[in-house]
Amino acid sequence: MIALADALEGSDEARITMVLSDRRAAALAEAEARKIPTHQLVDYRDGDEWMSTLNAVGCDLLALAGYLRLVPAAVVEAWRGRIINVHPALLPRHGGRGMHGERVHAAVLAARDAESGATVHLVDEEYDRGRVLGQGRVAIPPKCTPAMLAAAVLDVEHRLLPAAVRAAARAGHPVPFDFD
Numbered sequence: 001m002i003a004l005a006d007a008l009e010g011s012d013e014a015r016i017t018m019v020l021s022d023r024r025a026a027a028l029a030e031a032e033a034r035k036i037p038t039h040q041l042v043d044y045r046d047g048d049e050w051m052s053t054l055n056a057v058g059c060d061l062l063a064l065a066g067y068l069r070l071v072p073a074a075v076v077e078a079w080r081g082r083i084i085n086v087h088p089a090l091l092p093r094h095g096g097r098g099m100h101g102e103r104v105h106a107a108v109l110a111a112r113d114a115e116s117g118a119t120v121h122l123v124d125e126e127y128d129r130g131r132v133l134g135q136g137r138v139a140i141p142p143k144c145t146p147a148m149l150a151a152a153v154l155d156v157e158h159r160l161l162p163a164a165v166r167a168a169a170r171a172g173h174p175v176p177f178d179f180d
Contacts, residue, residue: 001027001065007032007162014169017059020050022069029079037161045076054079061168065161066124067130068100075123083123084174088153090135091119095128105172107155115139116149120164134167134177136160 001019008014019031022044031038035109039053049073055063064071064085071083087095089104090113108116117137122130133139136156140149167177 002030003158004065004161004165013170014165018057020053031143035106044069046073050075051078061165061174063161063165070127071123076123076125081122081173084120084133084164086124086157087119087121087128087156089119090117090137091121091128091132098125102146102150105149108149109144109146110169113140116153118153120160133174134160134164136179
């Protein structure tokens, strides 16, 4: 969220209308400091709470960054095609329930993949299964550790998500995009 806010600062293309979280995350405090409205969900499973909160701010796109739970099915249905997520691996490999944080990077290294990266994809009712919109890649150097890989992938995530949001803003909805 912080990287996205930094990237969109002063932009005419897109802006963050609210930061929503299922817990008291650092992103909420940072958003509050930037005078961006925030909402901490009382019950992350309550689709009505999500819908009333999102409708109140009138946003067009829901961008997940670090959100580790399934979005309620009613929200996915109502927002189908307008919810994106950034995932710290090259989907469809190394996605699904529990594939986040150091676990995903350890899985990439255990698989002896030559590269990793980040993926922006549409969100549906399953973890990390929606249509891939864009990916950023990093080569995996010899003797790489999960922490080293995490740092390299995070750098890509911080540039990839803003690129996805800008592409969606230009098109009026999430679209596949090229990323250098």
